[in-house]
Amino acid sequence: MKLAYWMYAGPAHIGTLRVASSFKNVHAIMHAPLGDDYFNVMRSMLERERNFTPVTTSVVDRHVLARGSGEKVIDNITRKDREETPDLIVLTPTCTSSILQEDLNNFVEQAQMSSTGDVMLADVNHYRVNELQAADRTLEQIVKFYIEKARKKGDLPEGKTAKPSVNIIGISTLGFHNHHDCTELKRLMADLGIEVNQVIPDGASVHELKNLPKAWFNLVPYREQGILAAQYLEAEFGTPYVDITPMGVVETARCIRKIQQALNAQGANVNYEEYINQQTLYVSEAAWFSRSIDCQNLTGKKAVVFGDSTHAAAMTKILAKEMGIKVVWAGTYCKNDADWFRDEVSEYCDEVIITEDHGLIGDAIARVEPSAIFGTQMERHVGKRLDIPCGVIAAPVHIQNFPIGYKPFLGYEGTNQICDLVYNSFTLGMEDHLLEIFGGHDTKEVITKGISADSDMNWSKEAKATLQQIPGFVRGKVKRNTEKFARDRNISEITLEVFYAAKESVGA
Incomplete structure (x- = not known):
């Protein structure tokens, strides 16, 4: 067993809570011990919302362990139903509470008899799935619950809308730039003459799910x-779904053409080629930027990409296909999506890495010494230690990833944001070099420890001071070369003599 102090994807109950709390007037009750109840704090810190429905924790403590938690859980459900009158209460177990092996379905059935609103159990295996997989499963479960409920009542609408329409599925709280992406997708649909039928789960009412x-x-x-929700709707109603992420000029065009195909198959007779051409030439600056001197100066530079499967795959394609930047390796922490990810990126990078081990990723970055990193907040921290700039493209998220200003990653406006991110990431740090040349205020301490936990290389005060005198844009490489020289010779501390010996060994 390995102690994890960083997780790319959180535990399953976080995914369930993200979905439940994204719906309007849905209340989640988490069956958990104290310590697992940080969701409210995390959401209130990160999301730029004026109000939201908080999650209630039904605390598992020593008294509950002694006599069972059925009475307490049922009482909490019925009390919240009475106080808040939600449309739905979702009982959310956690890994810790699952150890009790209680019949939570029975708790839900008993609570439902005394509740005005609906009550359901989040049916996910908290030992086998992570936050992202649980969110996907919970969304499907809620959609299925209300479709079946309407069907039993004979209240399920028949037929399609008069004009072409779309459901945008997967926009939720705590998602990476989700709200800005959703606004951009709505604009894109309006430009294409497509009505937005529903957006789920963000801001949706469960009573409207029957209209999906x-x-x-x-x-x-x-x-x-x-x-999963889209696949369920396709299986039940034959509704096609488009799962091409419109990120970057090429993939946005491919997504629109797929939409065109889906609509024409149903008799719409639309042609979006002129729209794609106009947006590519005059709205998106990405096509112009890819031919500009700034982008040409980046041609052949090395980059690495890591994140969730959606954003890491899209960013790899943008760098390689649209900007001529060499992607040394691309990776994802979504191990359940490994086959799809490999198929998407293999032809655009030299190596594919699938792992949840942040230490392995840190070492992989240090090994190839890229000019820029495109990853999560964890890779941003790694980049700071290695003096390599990093553009954040995927969750895990930080308050910086919830900007108040408009910053989508999807659609044609998203292409402009990505161009800025790429250019600024590669040029970041040059100002430090200029400050050093002109006697500026560069007071950064040199990191003299390796990225992985296996590194124990120490630097003497004199060697550290000499390293500090080297220009910032090559300092990281000099440091890594010196440490490799010392490690190959079983030297545990880098003194001034070792530093100069390492320098001579490479002919510097």
Whole structure:
């Protein structure tokens, strides 16, 4: 067993809570010990919302362990139903509470008899799935619950909307730029003459889920959340879904052409080629930027990409296909999506890495010494230690990834944001070099420890001071070369003599 102090994807109950709390007037009750109840704090810190429904924790403590938690859980459900009058209460177990092996379905059935609103159990295996997989499963479960409920009542609408329409599936709280992406997708649909039937789960009412089958197609912008719900709607109602992420000029055009195909198959007779051409030439700056001197100066530079499967795959394609930047390796922590990810990126990078081990990723970055990193907040921290700039393209998220200003990653406006991110990431740090040349205020301490836990290389005060005198844009490489020289010779501390010996060994 390995102690993890960093997780790319959180535990399953976080995914369930993200979906439940994204719906309007849905209340989640988490069956958990104290310590697992950090969701409210995390959401209130990160999301730029004026109000939201908090999650209630039904605490598992020593008294509950002694006599069972059935009475307490049922009481909490009925009390919240009475106080908040939600449309739905979702009972959310955790890994810790699952150890008790209690019949939570029975708790739900008993609570339902005394509740005005609906009550359901989040049916996910908390030992086998992570946050993203649980969110996907919970969304499908809620959609299925209300479709079946309407069907039993004979209240399920028949037929499609008069005009072409879409359901946008997978927009939720705490998602990476989700709200800005959703705004951009709505604009894109309006430009294409497509009405938005529903957006789920963000801001949706569970009572309106019965209207999902009225849409002509479903758009699933993120693979991590929404695929299962879209597949269910396709199986039940024959509604096609488009799961091409419109990120970057090429993939946005491919997504629109797929939408065109789905609509024309249903008799719409639309042609979006002129729209794609106009947007590519005059709205998106990405096509111009790819031919500019700034982008040409980046041609052949090395980059690495790591993140969830959606954003890492899209960013790899943008760098390689649109900007001529060499992607040394691309990776994802979504191990369940490994086959799809490999198929998507293999031809655009030299190596594919599938792992949840942040230490392995840190070492892989140090090994290839890229000019820039495109990854998560964890890779941003790694980049700081190695003096390599990093553009954040995927969750895990930080308050910086919830900007108040408009910053989508999808659609044609998203292509402009990505161009800025790429250019600024590669040129970041040059100002440090200029400050050094002109006697500026560069007071950064040199990191003299390796990235992985296996590194124990120490530097003497004199050697550290000499390293500090080297220009910032090559300092990281000199440091790594010196440490490799010392490690190959079983030298545990880098003194001034070792530093100069390492320098001479490479003919510097």
